[in-house]
Amino acid sequence: MLTREQIVRAAVEVLDAEGVNGLNMRRLGAHLGSAASAMYHHVESKDKLVVLAADHVFGEIPLPEPGRDGWRRAAASLARGTHAMVVRHFWLIPAMSTHLIYGPNKARFDDRSLAVYESAGFTEGEADQVAATVLMFVIGAAQGQAAEAAWRARLRRNGIDADKELREATAEIFAIAQTFPRLRARIDSAAASAEDPFEFGLHTLLAGLESRLTPEDHHPHGHDKTP
Known part of the structure; x- marks a missing residue:
């Protein structure tokens, strides 16, 4: 039998993979191998589940x-x-x-x-x-x-290739930066601060x-x- 703790932990996993827009009771049920209706016995809504998941991850902070x-x-x-x-x-x-x-x-x-x-x-x-x-x-x-x-x-x-999109966006960002002298200088010199x-x-x-x-x-x- 599912527990509320199991559901919250599974919600965090789904959220980590797909974000808030990717979380719903059907997706969560599939992740747990259970019917979506079973989720509602423990958590009344997606909004409440997001709050529970957020509180859960605050517990990770030493x-x-x-x-x-x-x-x-x-x-x-x-x-x-x-x-x-x-x-x-x-x-x-x-x-x-x-x-x-x-x-x-x-x-x-x-x-x-x-x-x-x-x-x-x-x-x-x-x-x-x-x-x-x-x-x-x-x-x-x-x-x-x-x-x-x-x-x-x-x-x-x-279903989009994120790495390909990133490469294309990065090329466009660099092209735009070339028209600004300080940004261009940093790109050309690969200057970077040693400090985080x-x-x-x-x-x-x-x-x-x-x-x-x-x-x-x-x-x-x-x-x-x-x-």
Whole structure:
């Protein structure tokens, strides 16, 4: 007999392969070798299933202990874990734009995020703002990779060769870039930063947040220059 947990895990697998538009009860039933009607005994709708799946993947994020290594290391660890999770599950970004995501795993993640920033010396209100700001950065940083994965999933559903489409799009992008001097220079020189843009942005963001704290705000072991 199917359980709700099995259905949610299977939904995550279908979402990872095909995105939100590729998920329906018939497709999920086929994935589980069961009738679509059996899904409704555990989950009342596709929308509810998307929310359950989103909460499930928030449970994949390792939650650091802010008092162990300093708040910036804890914040960086939390941000990296969140970024990796969003990249793995590209459908989460569009799901968050159309669904209210909640559940015990999301609540646990939010609570730990607030604990990390309160441990730095931010007030409760400031911690709310800081946690929201860092999450917005992480989601934005993951957008490019998630968008490509979503694009590939859409092409697969339509039976289109994603690699061929990517080659053609890349050639067109390069052709357009040739008409702009700075973009052309970077293409011609194959210039690339040695630093990962996500790590650069994360370090810069956390340093900026730390600069808002006064010396009196810092809790013991809270000051940490290295994210």
